[in-house]
Amino acid sequence: MTLARASDPIARLLDDFRDGKKAALARAVSVVENHRPGFDRLLAALHPSLGxxxxxxxxxxxxxxxxxxxxxxxxxxxxxxxxxxxxxxxxxxxxxxxxxxxxxxxxxxxxxxxxxxxxxxxxxxxxxxxxxxxxxxxxxxxxxxxxxxxxxxxxxxxxxxxxxxxxxxxxxxxxxxxxxxxxxxxxxxxxxxxxxxxxxxxxxxxxxxxxxxxxxxxxxxxxxxxxxxxxxxxxxxxxxxxxxxxxxxxxxxxxxxxxxxxxxxxxxxxxxxxxxxxxxxxxxxxxxxxxxxxxxxxxxxxxLRSRRRARLRERVVEVVEQKVRSRLWADTGTMAWLDERLAALESGTLTPFGVADELLERSAGLIARSTLHAPRST
Missing domain, CATH: 3.40.50.300 (P-loop containing nucleotide triphosphate hydrolases)
Known part of the structure; x- marks a missing residue:
């Protein structure tokens, strides 16, 4: 085992998982259920063997x-x-x-x-x-x-x-x-x-x-x-x-x-x-x-194929929704921008639909950013 692999807990977990160790299965389930760091890498590695x-x-x-x-x-x-x-x-x-x-x-x-x-x-x-x-x-x-x-x-x-x-x-x-x-x-x-x-x-x-x-x-x-x-x-x-x-x-x-x-x-x-x-x-x-x-x-x-394809489609939709929510609502700049428009929403000058459209337009870069980049404020 290389030094880099030894320091990568997800890689070590996958090695034990593929060796059929029940303890690794239990740990993998916990990582995925609680969305711990690296859960998406774990699921991506398992995806080709599903079905x-x-x-x-x-x-x-x-x-x-x-x-x-x-x-x-x-x-x-x-x-x-x-x-x-x-x-x-x-x-x-x-x-x-x-x-x-x-x-x-x-x-x-x-x-x-x-x-x-x-x-x-x-x-x-x-x-x-x-x-x-x-x-x-x-x-x-x-x-x-x-x-x-x-x-x-x-x-x-x-x-x-x-x-x-x-x-x-x-x-x-x-x-x-x-x-x-x-x-x-x-x-x-x-x-x-x-x-x-x-x-x-x-x-x-x-x-x-x-x-x-x-x-x-x-x-x-x-x-x-x-x-x-x-x-x-x-x-x-x-x-x-x-x-x-x-x-x-x-x-x-x-x-x-x-x-x-x-x-x-x-x-x-x-x-x-x-x-x-x-x-x-x-x-x-x-x-x-x-x-x-x-x-x-x-x-x-x-x-069977139709049902499983539908399940995959829904899974992609779920992942997109999760990523969009986490990127938008965890961004301090986005929340500050939204708070500034609350008064106009209260007075009726702006509508939730208009603010939502404007928010999506201004946040396109935030939504589309790679997960490799650290979160940023706008």
Whole structure:
């Protein structure tokens, strides 16, 4: 090792990382999560090796059993010989600003497995159900050679959808107490699911919730009355067996959705609605089977490449926004210039839009400067 390399902590970390040392993985995740000096160099070095891991997002309301489901899936994947990375996003502590680490406590049964890496992350004010650095941490796990990355969100409502943009497959976990049938028709988290799981299915109302979700899928897919023949002057008994089955499914959107979800179609995916009791390990094999089927669909249809390209595009946008914000609002000259215009804004002489345009024009050099140069005031 050269003297220059010995004095470069990121270079030394990358050497250990590429040697497969778990301690180096933990340090790399910390560097990236906290945006410590050199985190961008670290991510840039790992970027060419990304794309091997399958990323599965697990989301749903609080108390749905997401941590238990994540643990059960991790255990089954380990039984199959896969390595597993778990990114568990916990609510932020209002006192320390850190994660409560409740997910890590629930995952105790797999925490000591050398083929499982668990990272708990605090949301730190992020409102999308995952932490702001979640995708970057997933990149580190991917670069390390992890086979499956399970991303567990905090308990979410109807609009925390960031997990879908961070995952190849999104698993929505619900329980019979998730709400009435109207909840299944609402936009938001119900629309991002690639696979639905009604967990705690040994409780009353599980079958009804499954039927409600399948009814929603059938109605949204246009299954209702699609293939129903005109009944005036038509002898329904004269229909073939296939036509009668198509008619029965069309008149029952839930049945149609269930039938469509069980069929392998290379260009169309209908989310299956499964049932499980994750605490007892029941239904987990079927859940993993659905995840495998969805991944095969993604590959065959070209959707996998589309989703990953969209993720890269969004990543570039995020990096640009972060750099622009840090360069503008950390610049003392820019802030002083803005303060001088507050009086005109108060009086109505200037508008926020006009000031913003002027600010961007005067700050073009600041925004475009190389990161190799030290921050400057204008």
């Amino acid at each position: 091997r891991a399958r990323r599965v997002g697990l989301t749903g309301p609080p108390g749905a059993g997401k941590s238990t489901m994540t643990t059960a899936l991790a255990r089954l994947l380990r039984d199959q010989g896969h390595t597993v990375g778990i990114v568990a996003v916990d609510p932020t502590s209002p006192f320390t600003g850190g994660a409560l680490l409740g997910d890590r406590i629930r995952m105790e049964s797999v925490a000591l497995d050398p083929g499982v890496f668990i990272r708990s992350m605090a949301t730190r004010g992020s409102l999308g159900g995952i932490a702001s650095a979640t995708r970057e941490v997933c990149d580190v796990l991917d670069g390390f050679g992890i086979d499956f990355i399970l991303i567990e969100t905090v308990g979410v409502g109807q609009s925390e959808l960031d997990v879908a943009r961070a995952s190849d497959t999104t698993l929505v976990v619900l329980v019979p107490e998730s709400g009435d049938s109207i909840q299944t028709l609402k936009a938001g988290v119900m629309e991002i699911a690639d696979v639905f799981v009604v967990n705690k299915a040994d409780r009353p109302g599980a079958d009804r919730l499954r039927n409600d979700i399948e009814l929603m899928l059938g109605l949204r897919g246009g299954a209702a009355m699609r293939n129903v023949p005109a009944h005036h002057g038509v002898d329904l008994k004269a229909l073939s067996a296939e036509e009668r089955e198509a008619t029965r499914q069309a008149m029952n959107p839930a049945r149609a959705a269930r039938a469509a979800a069980s069929a392998d179609h290379p260009e169309r995916w209908v989310p299956p609605v499964l049932q499980s009791v994750a605490a007892k390990g029941e239904g987990i094999v079927e859940v993993l089977g659905a995840l495998d089927r969805h991944f095969r669909y993604l590959e065959a249809s070209g959707e």
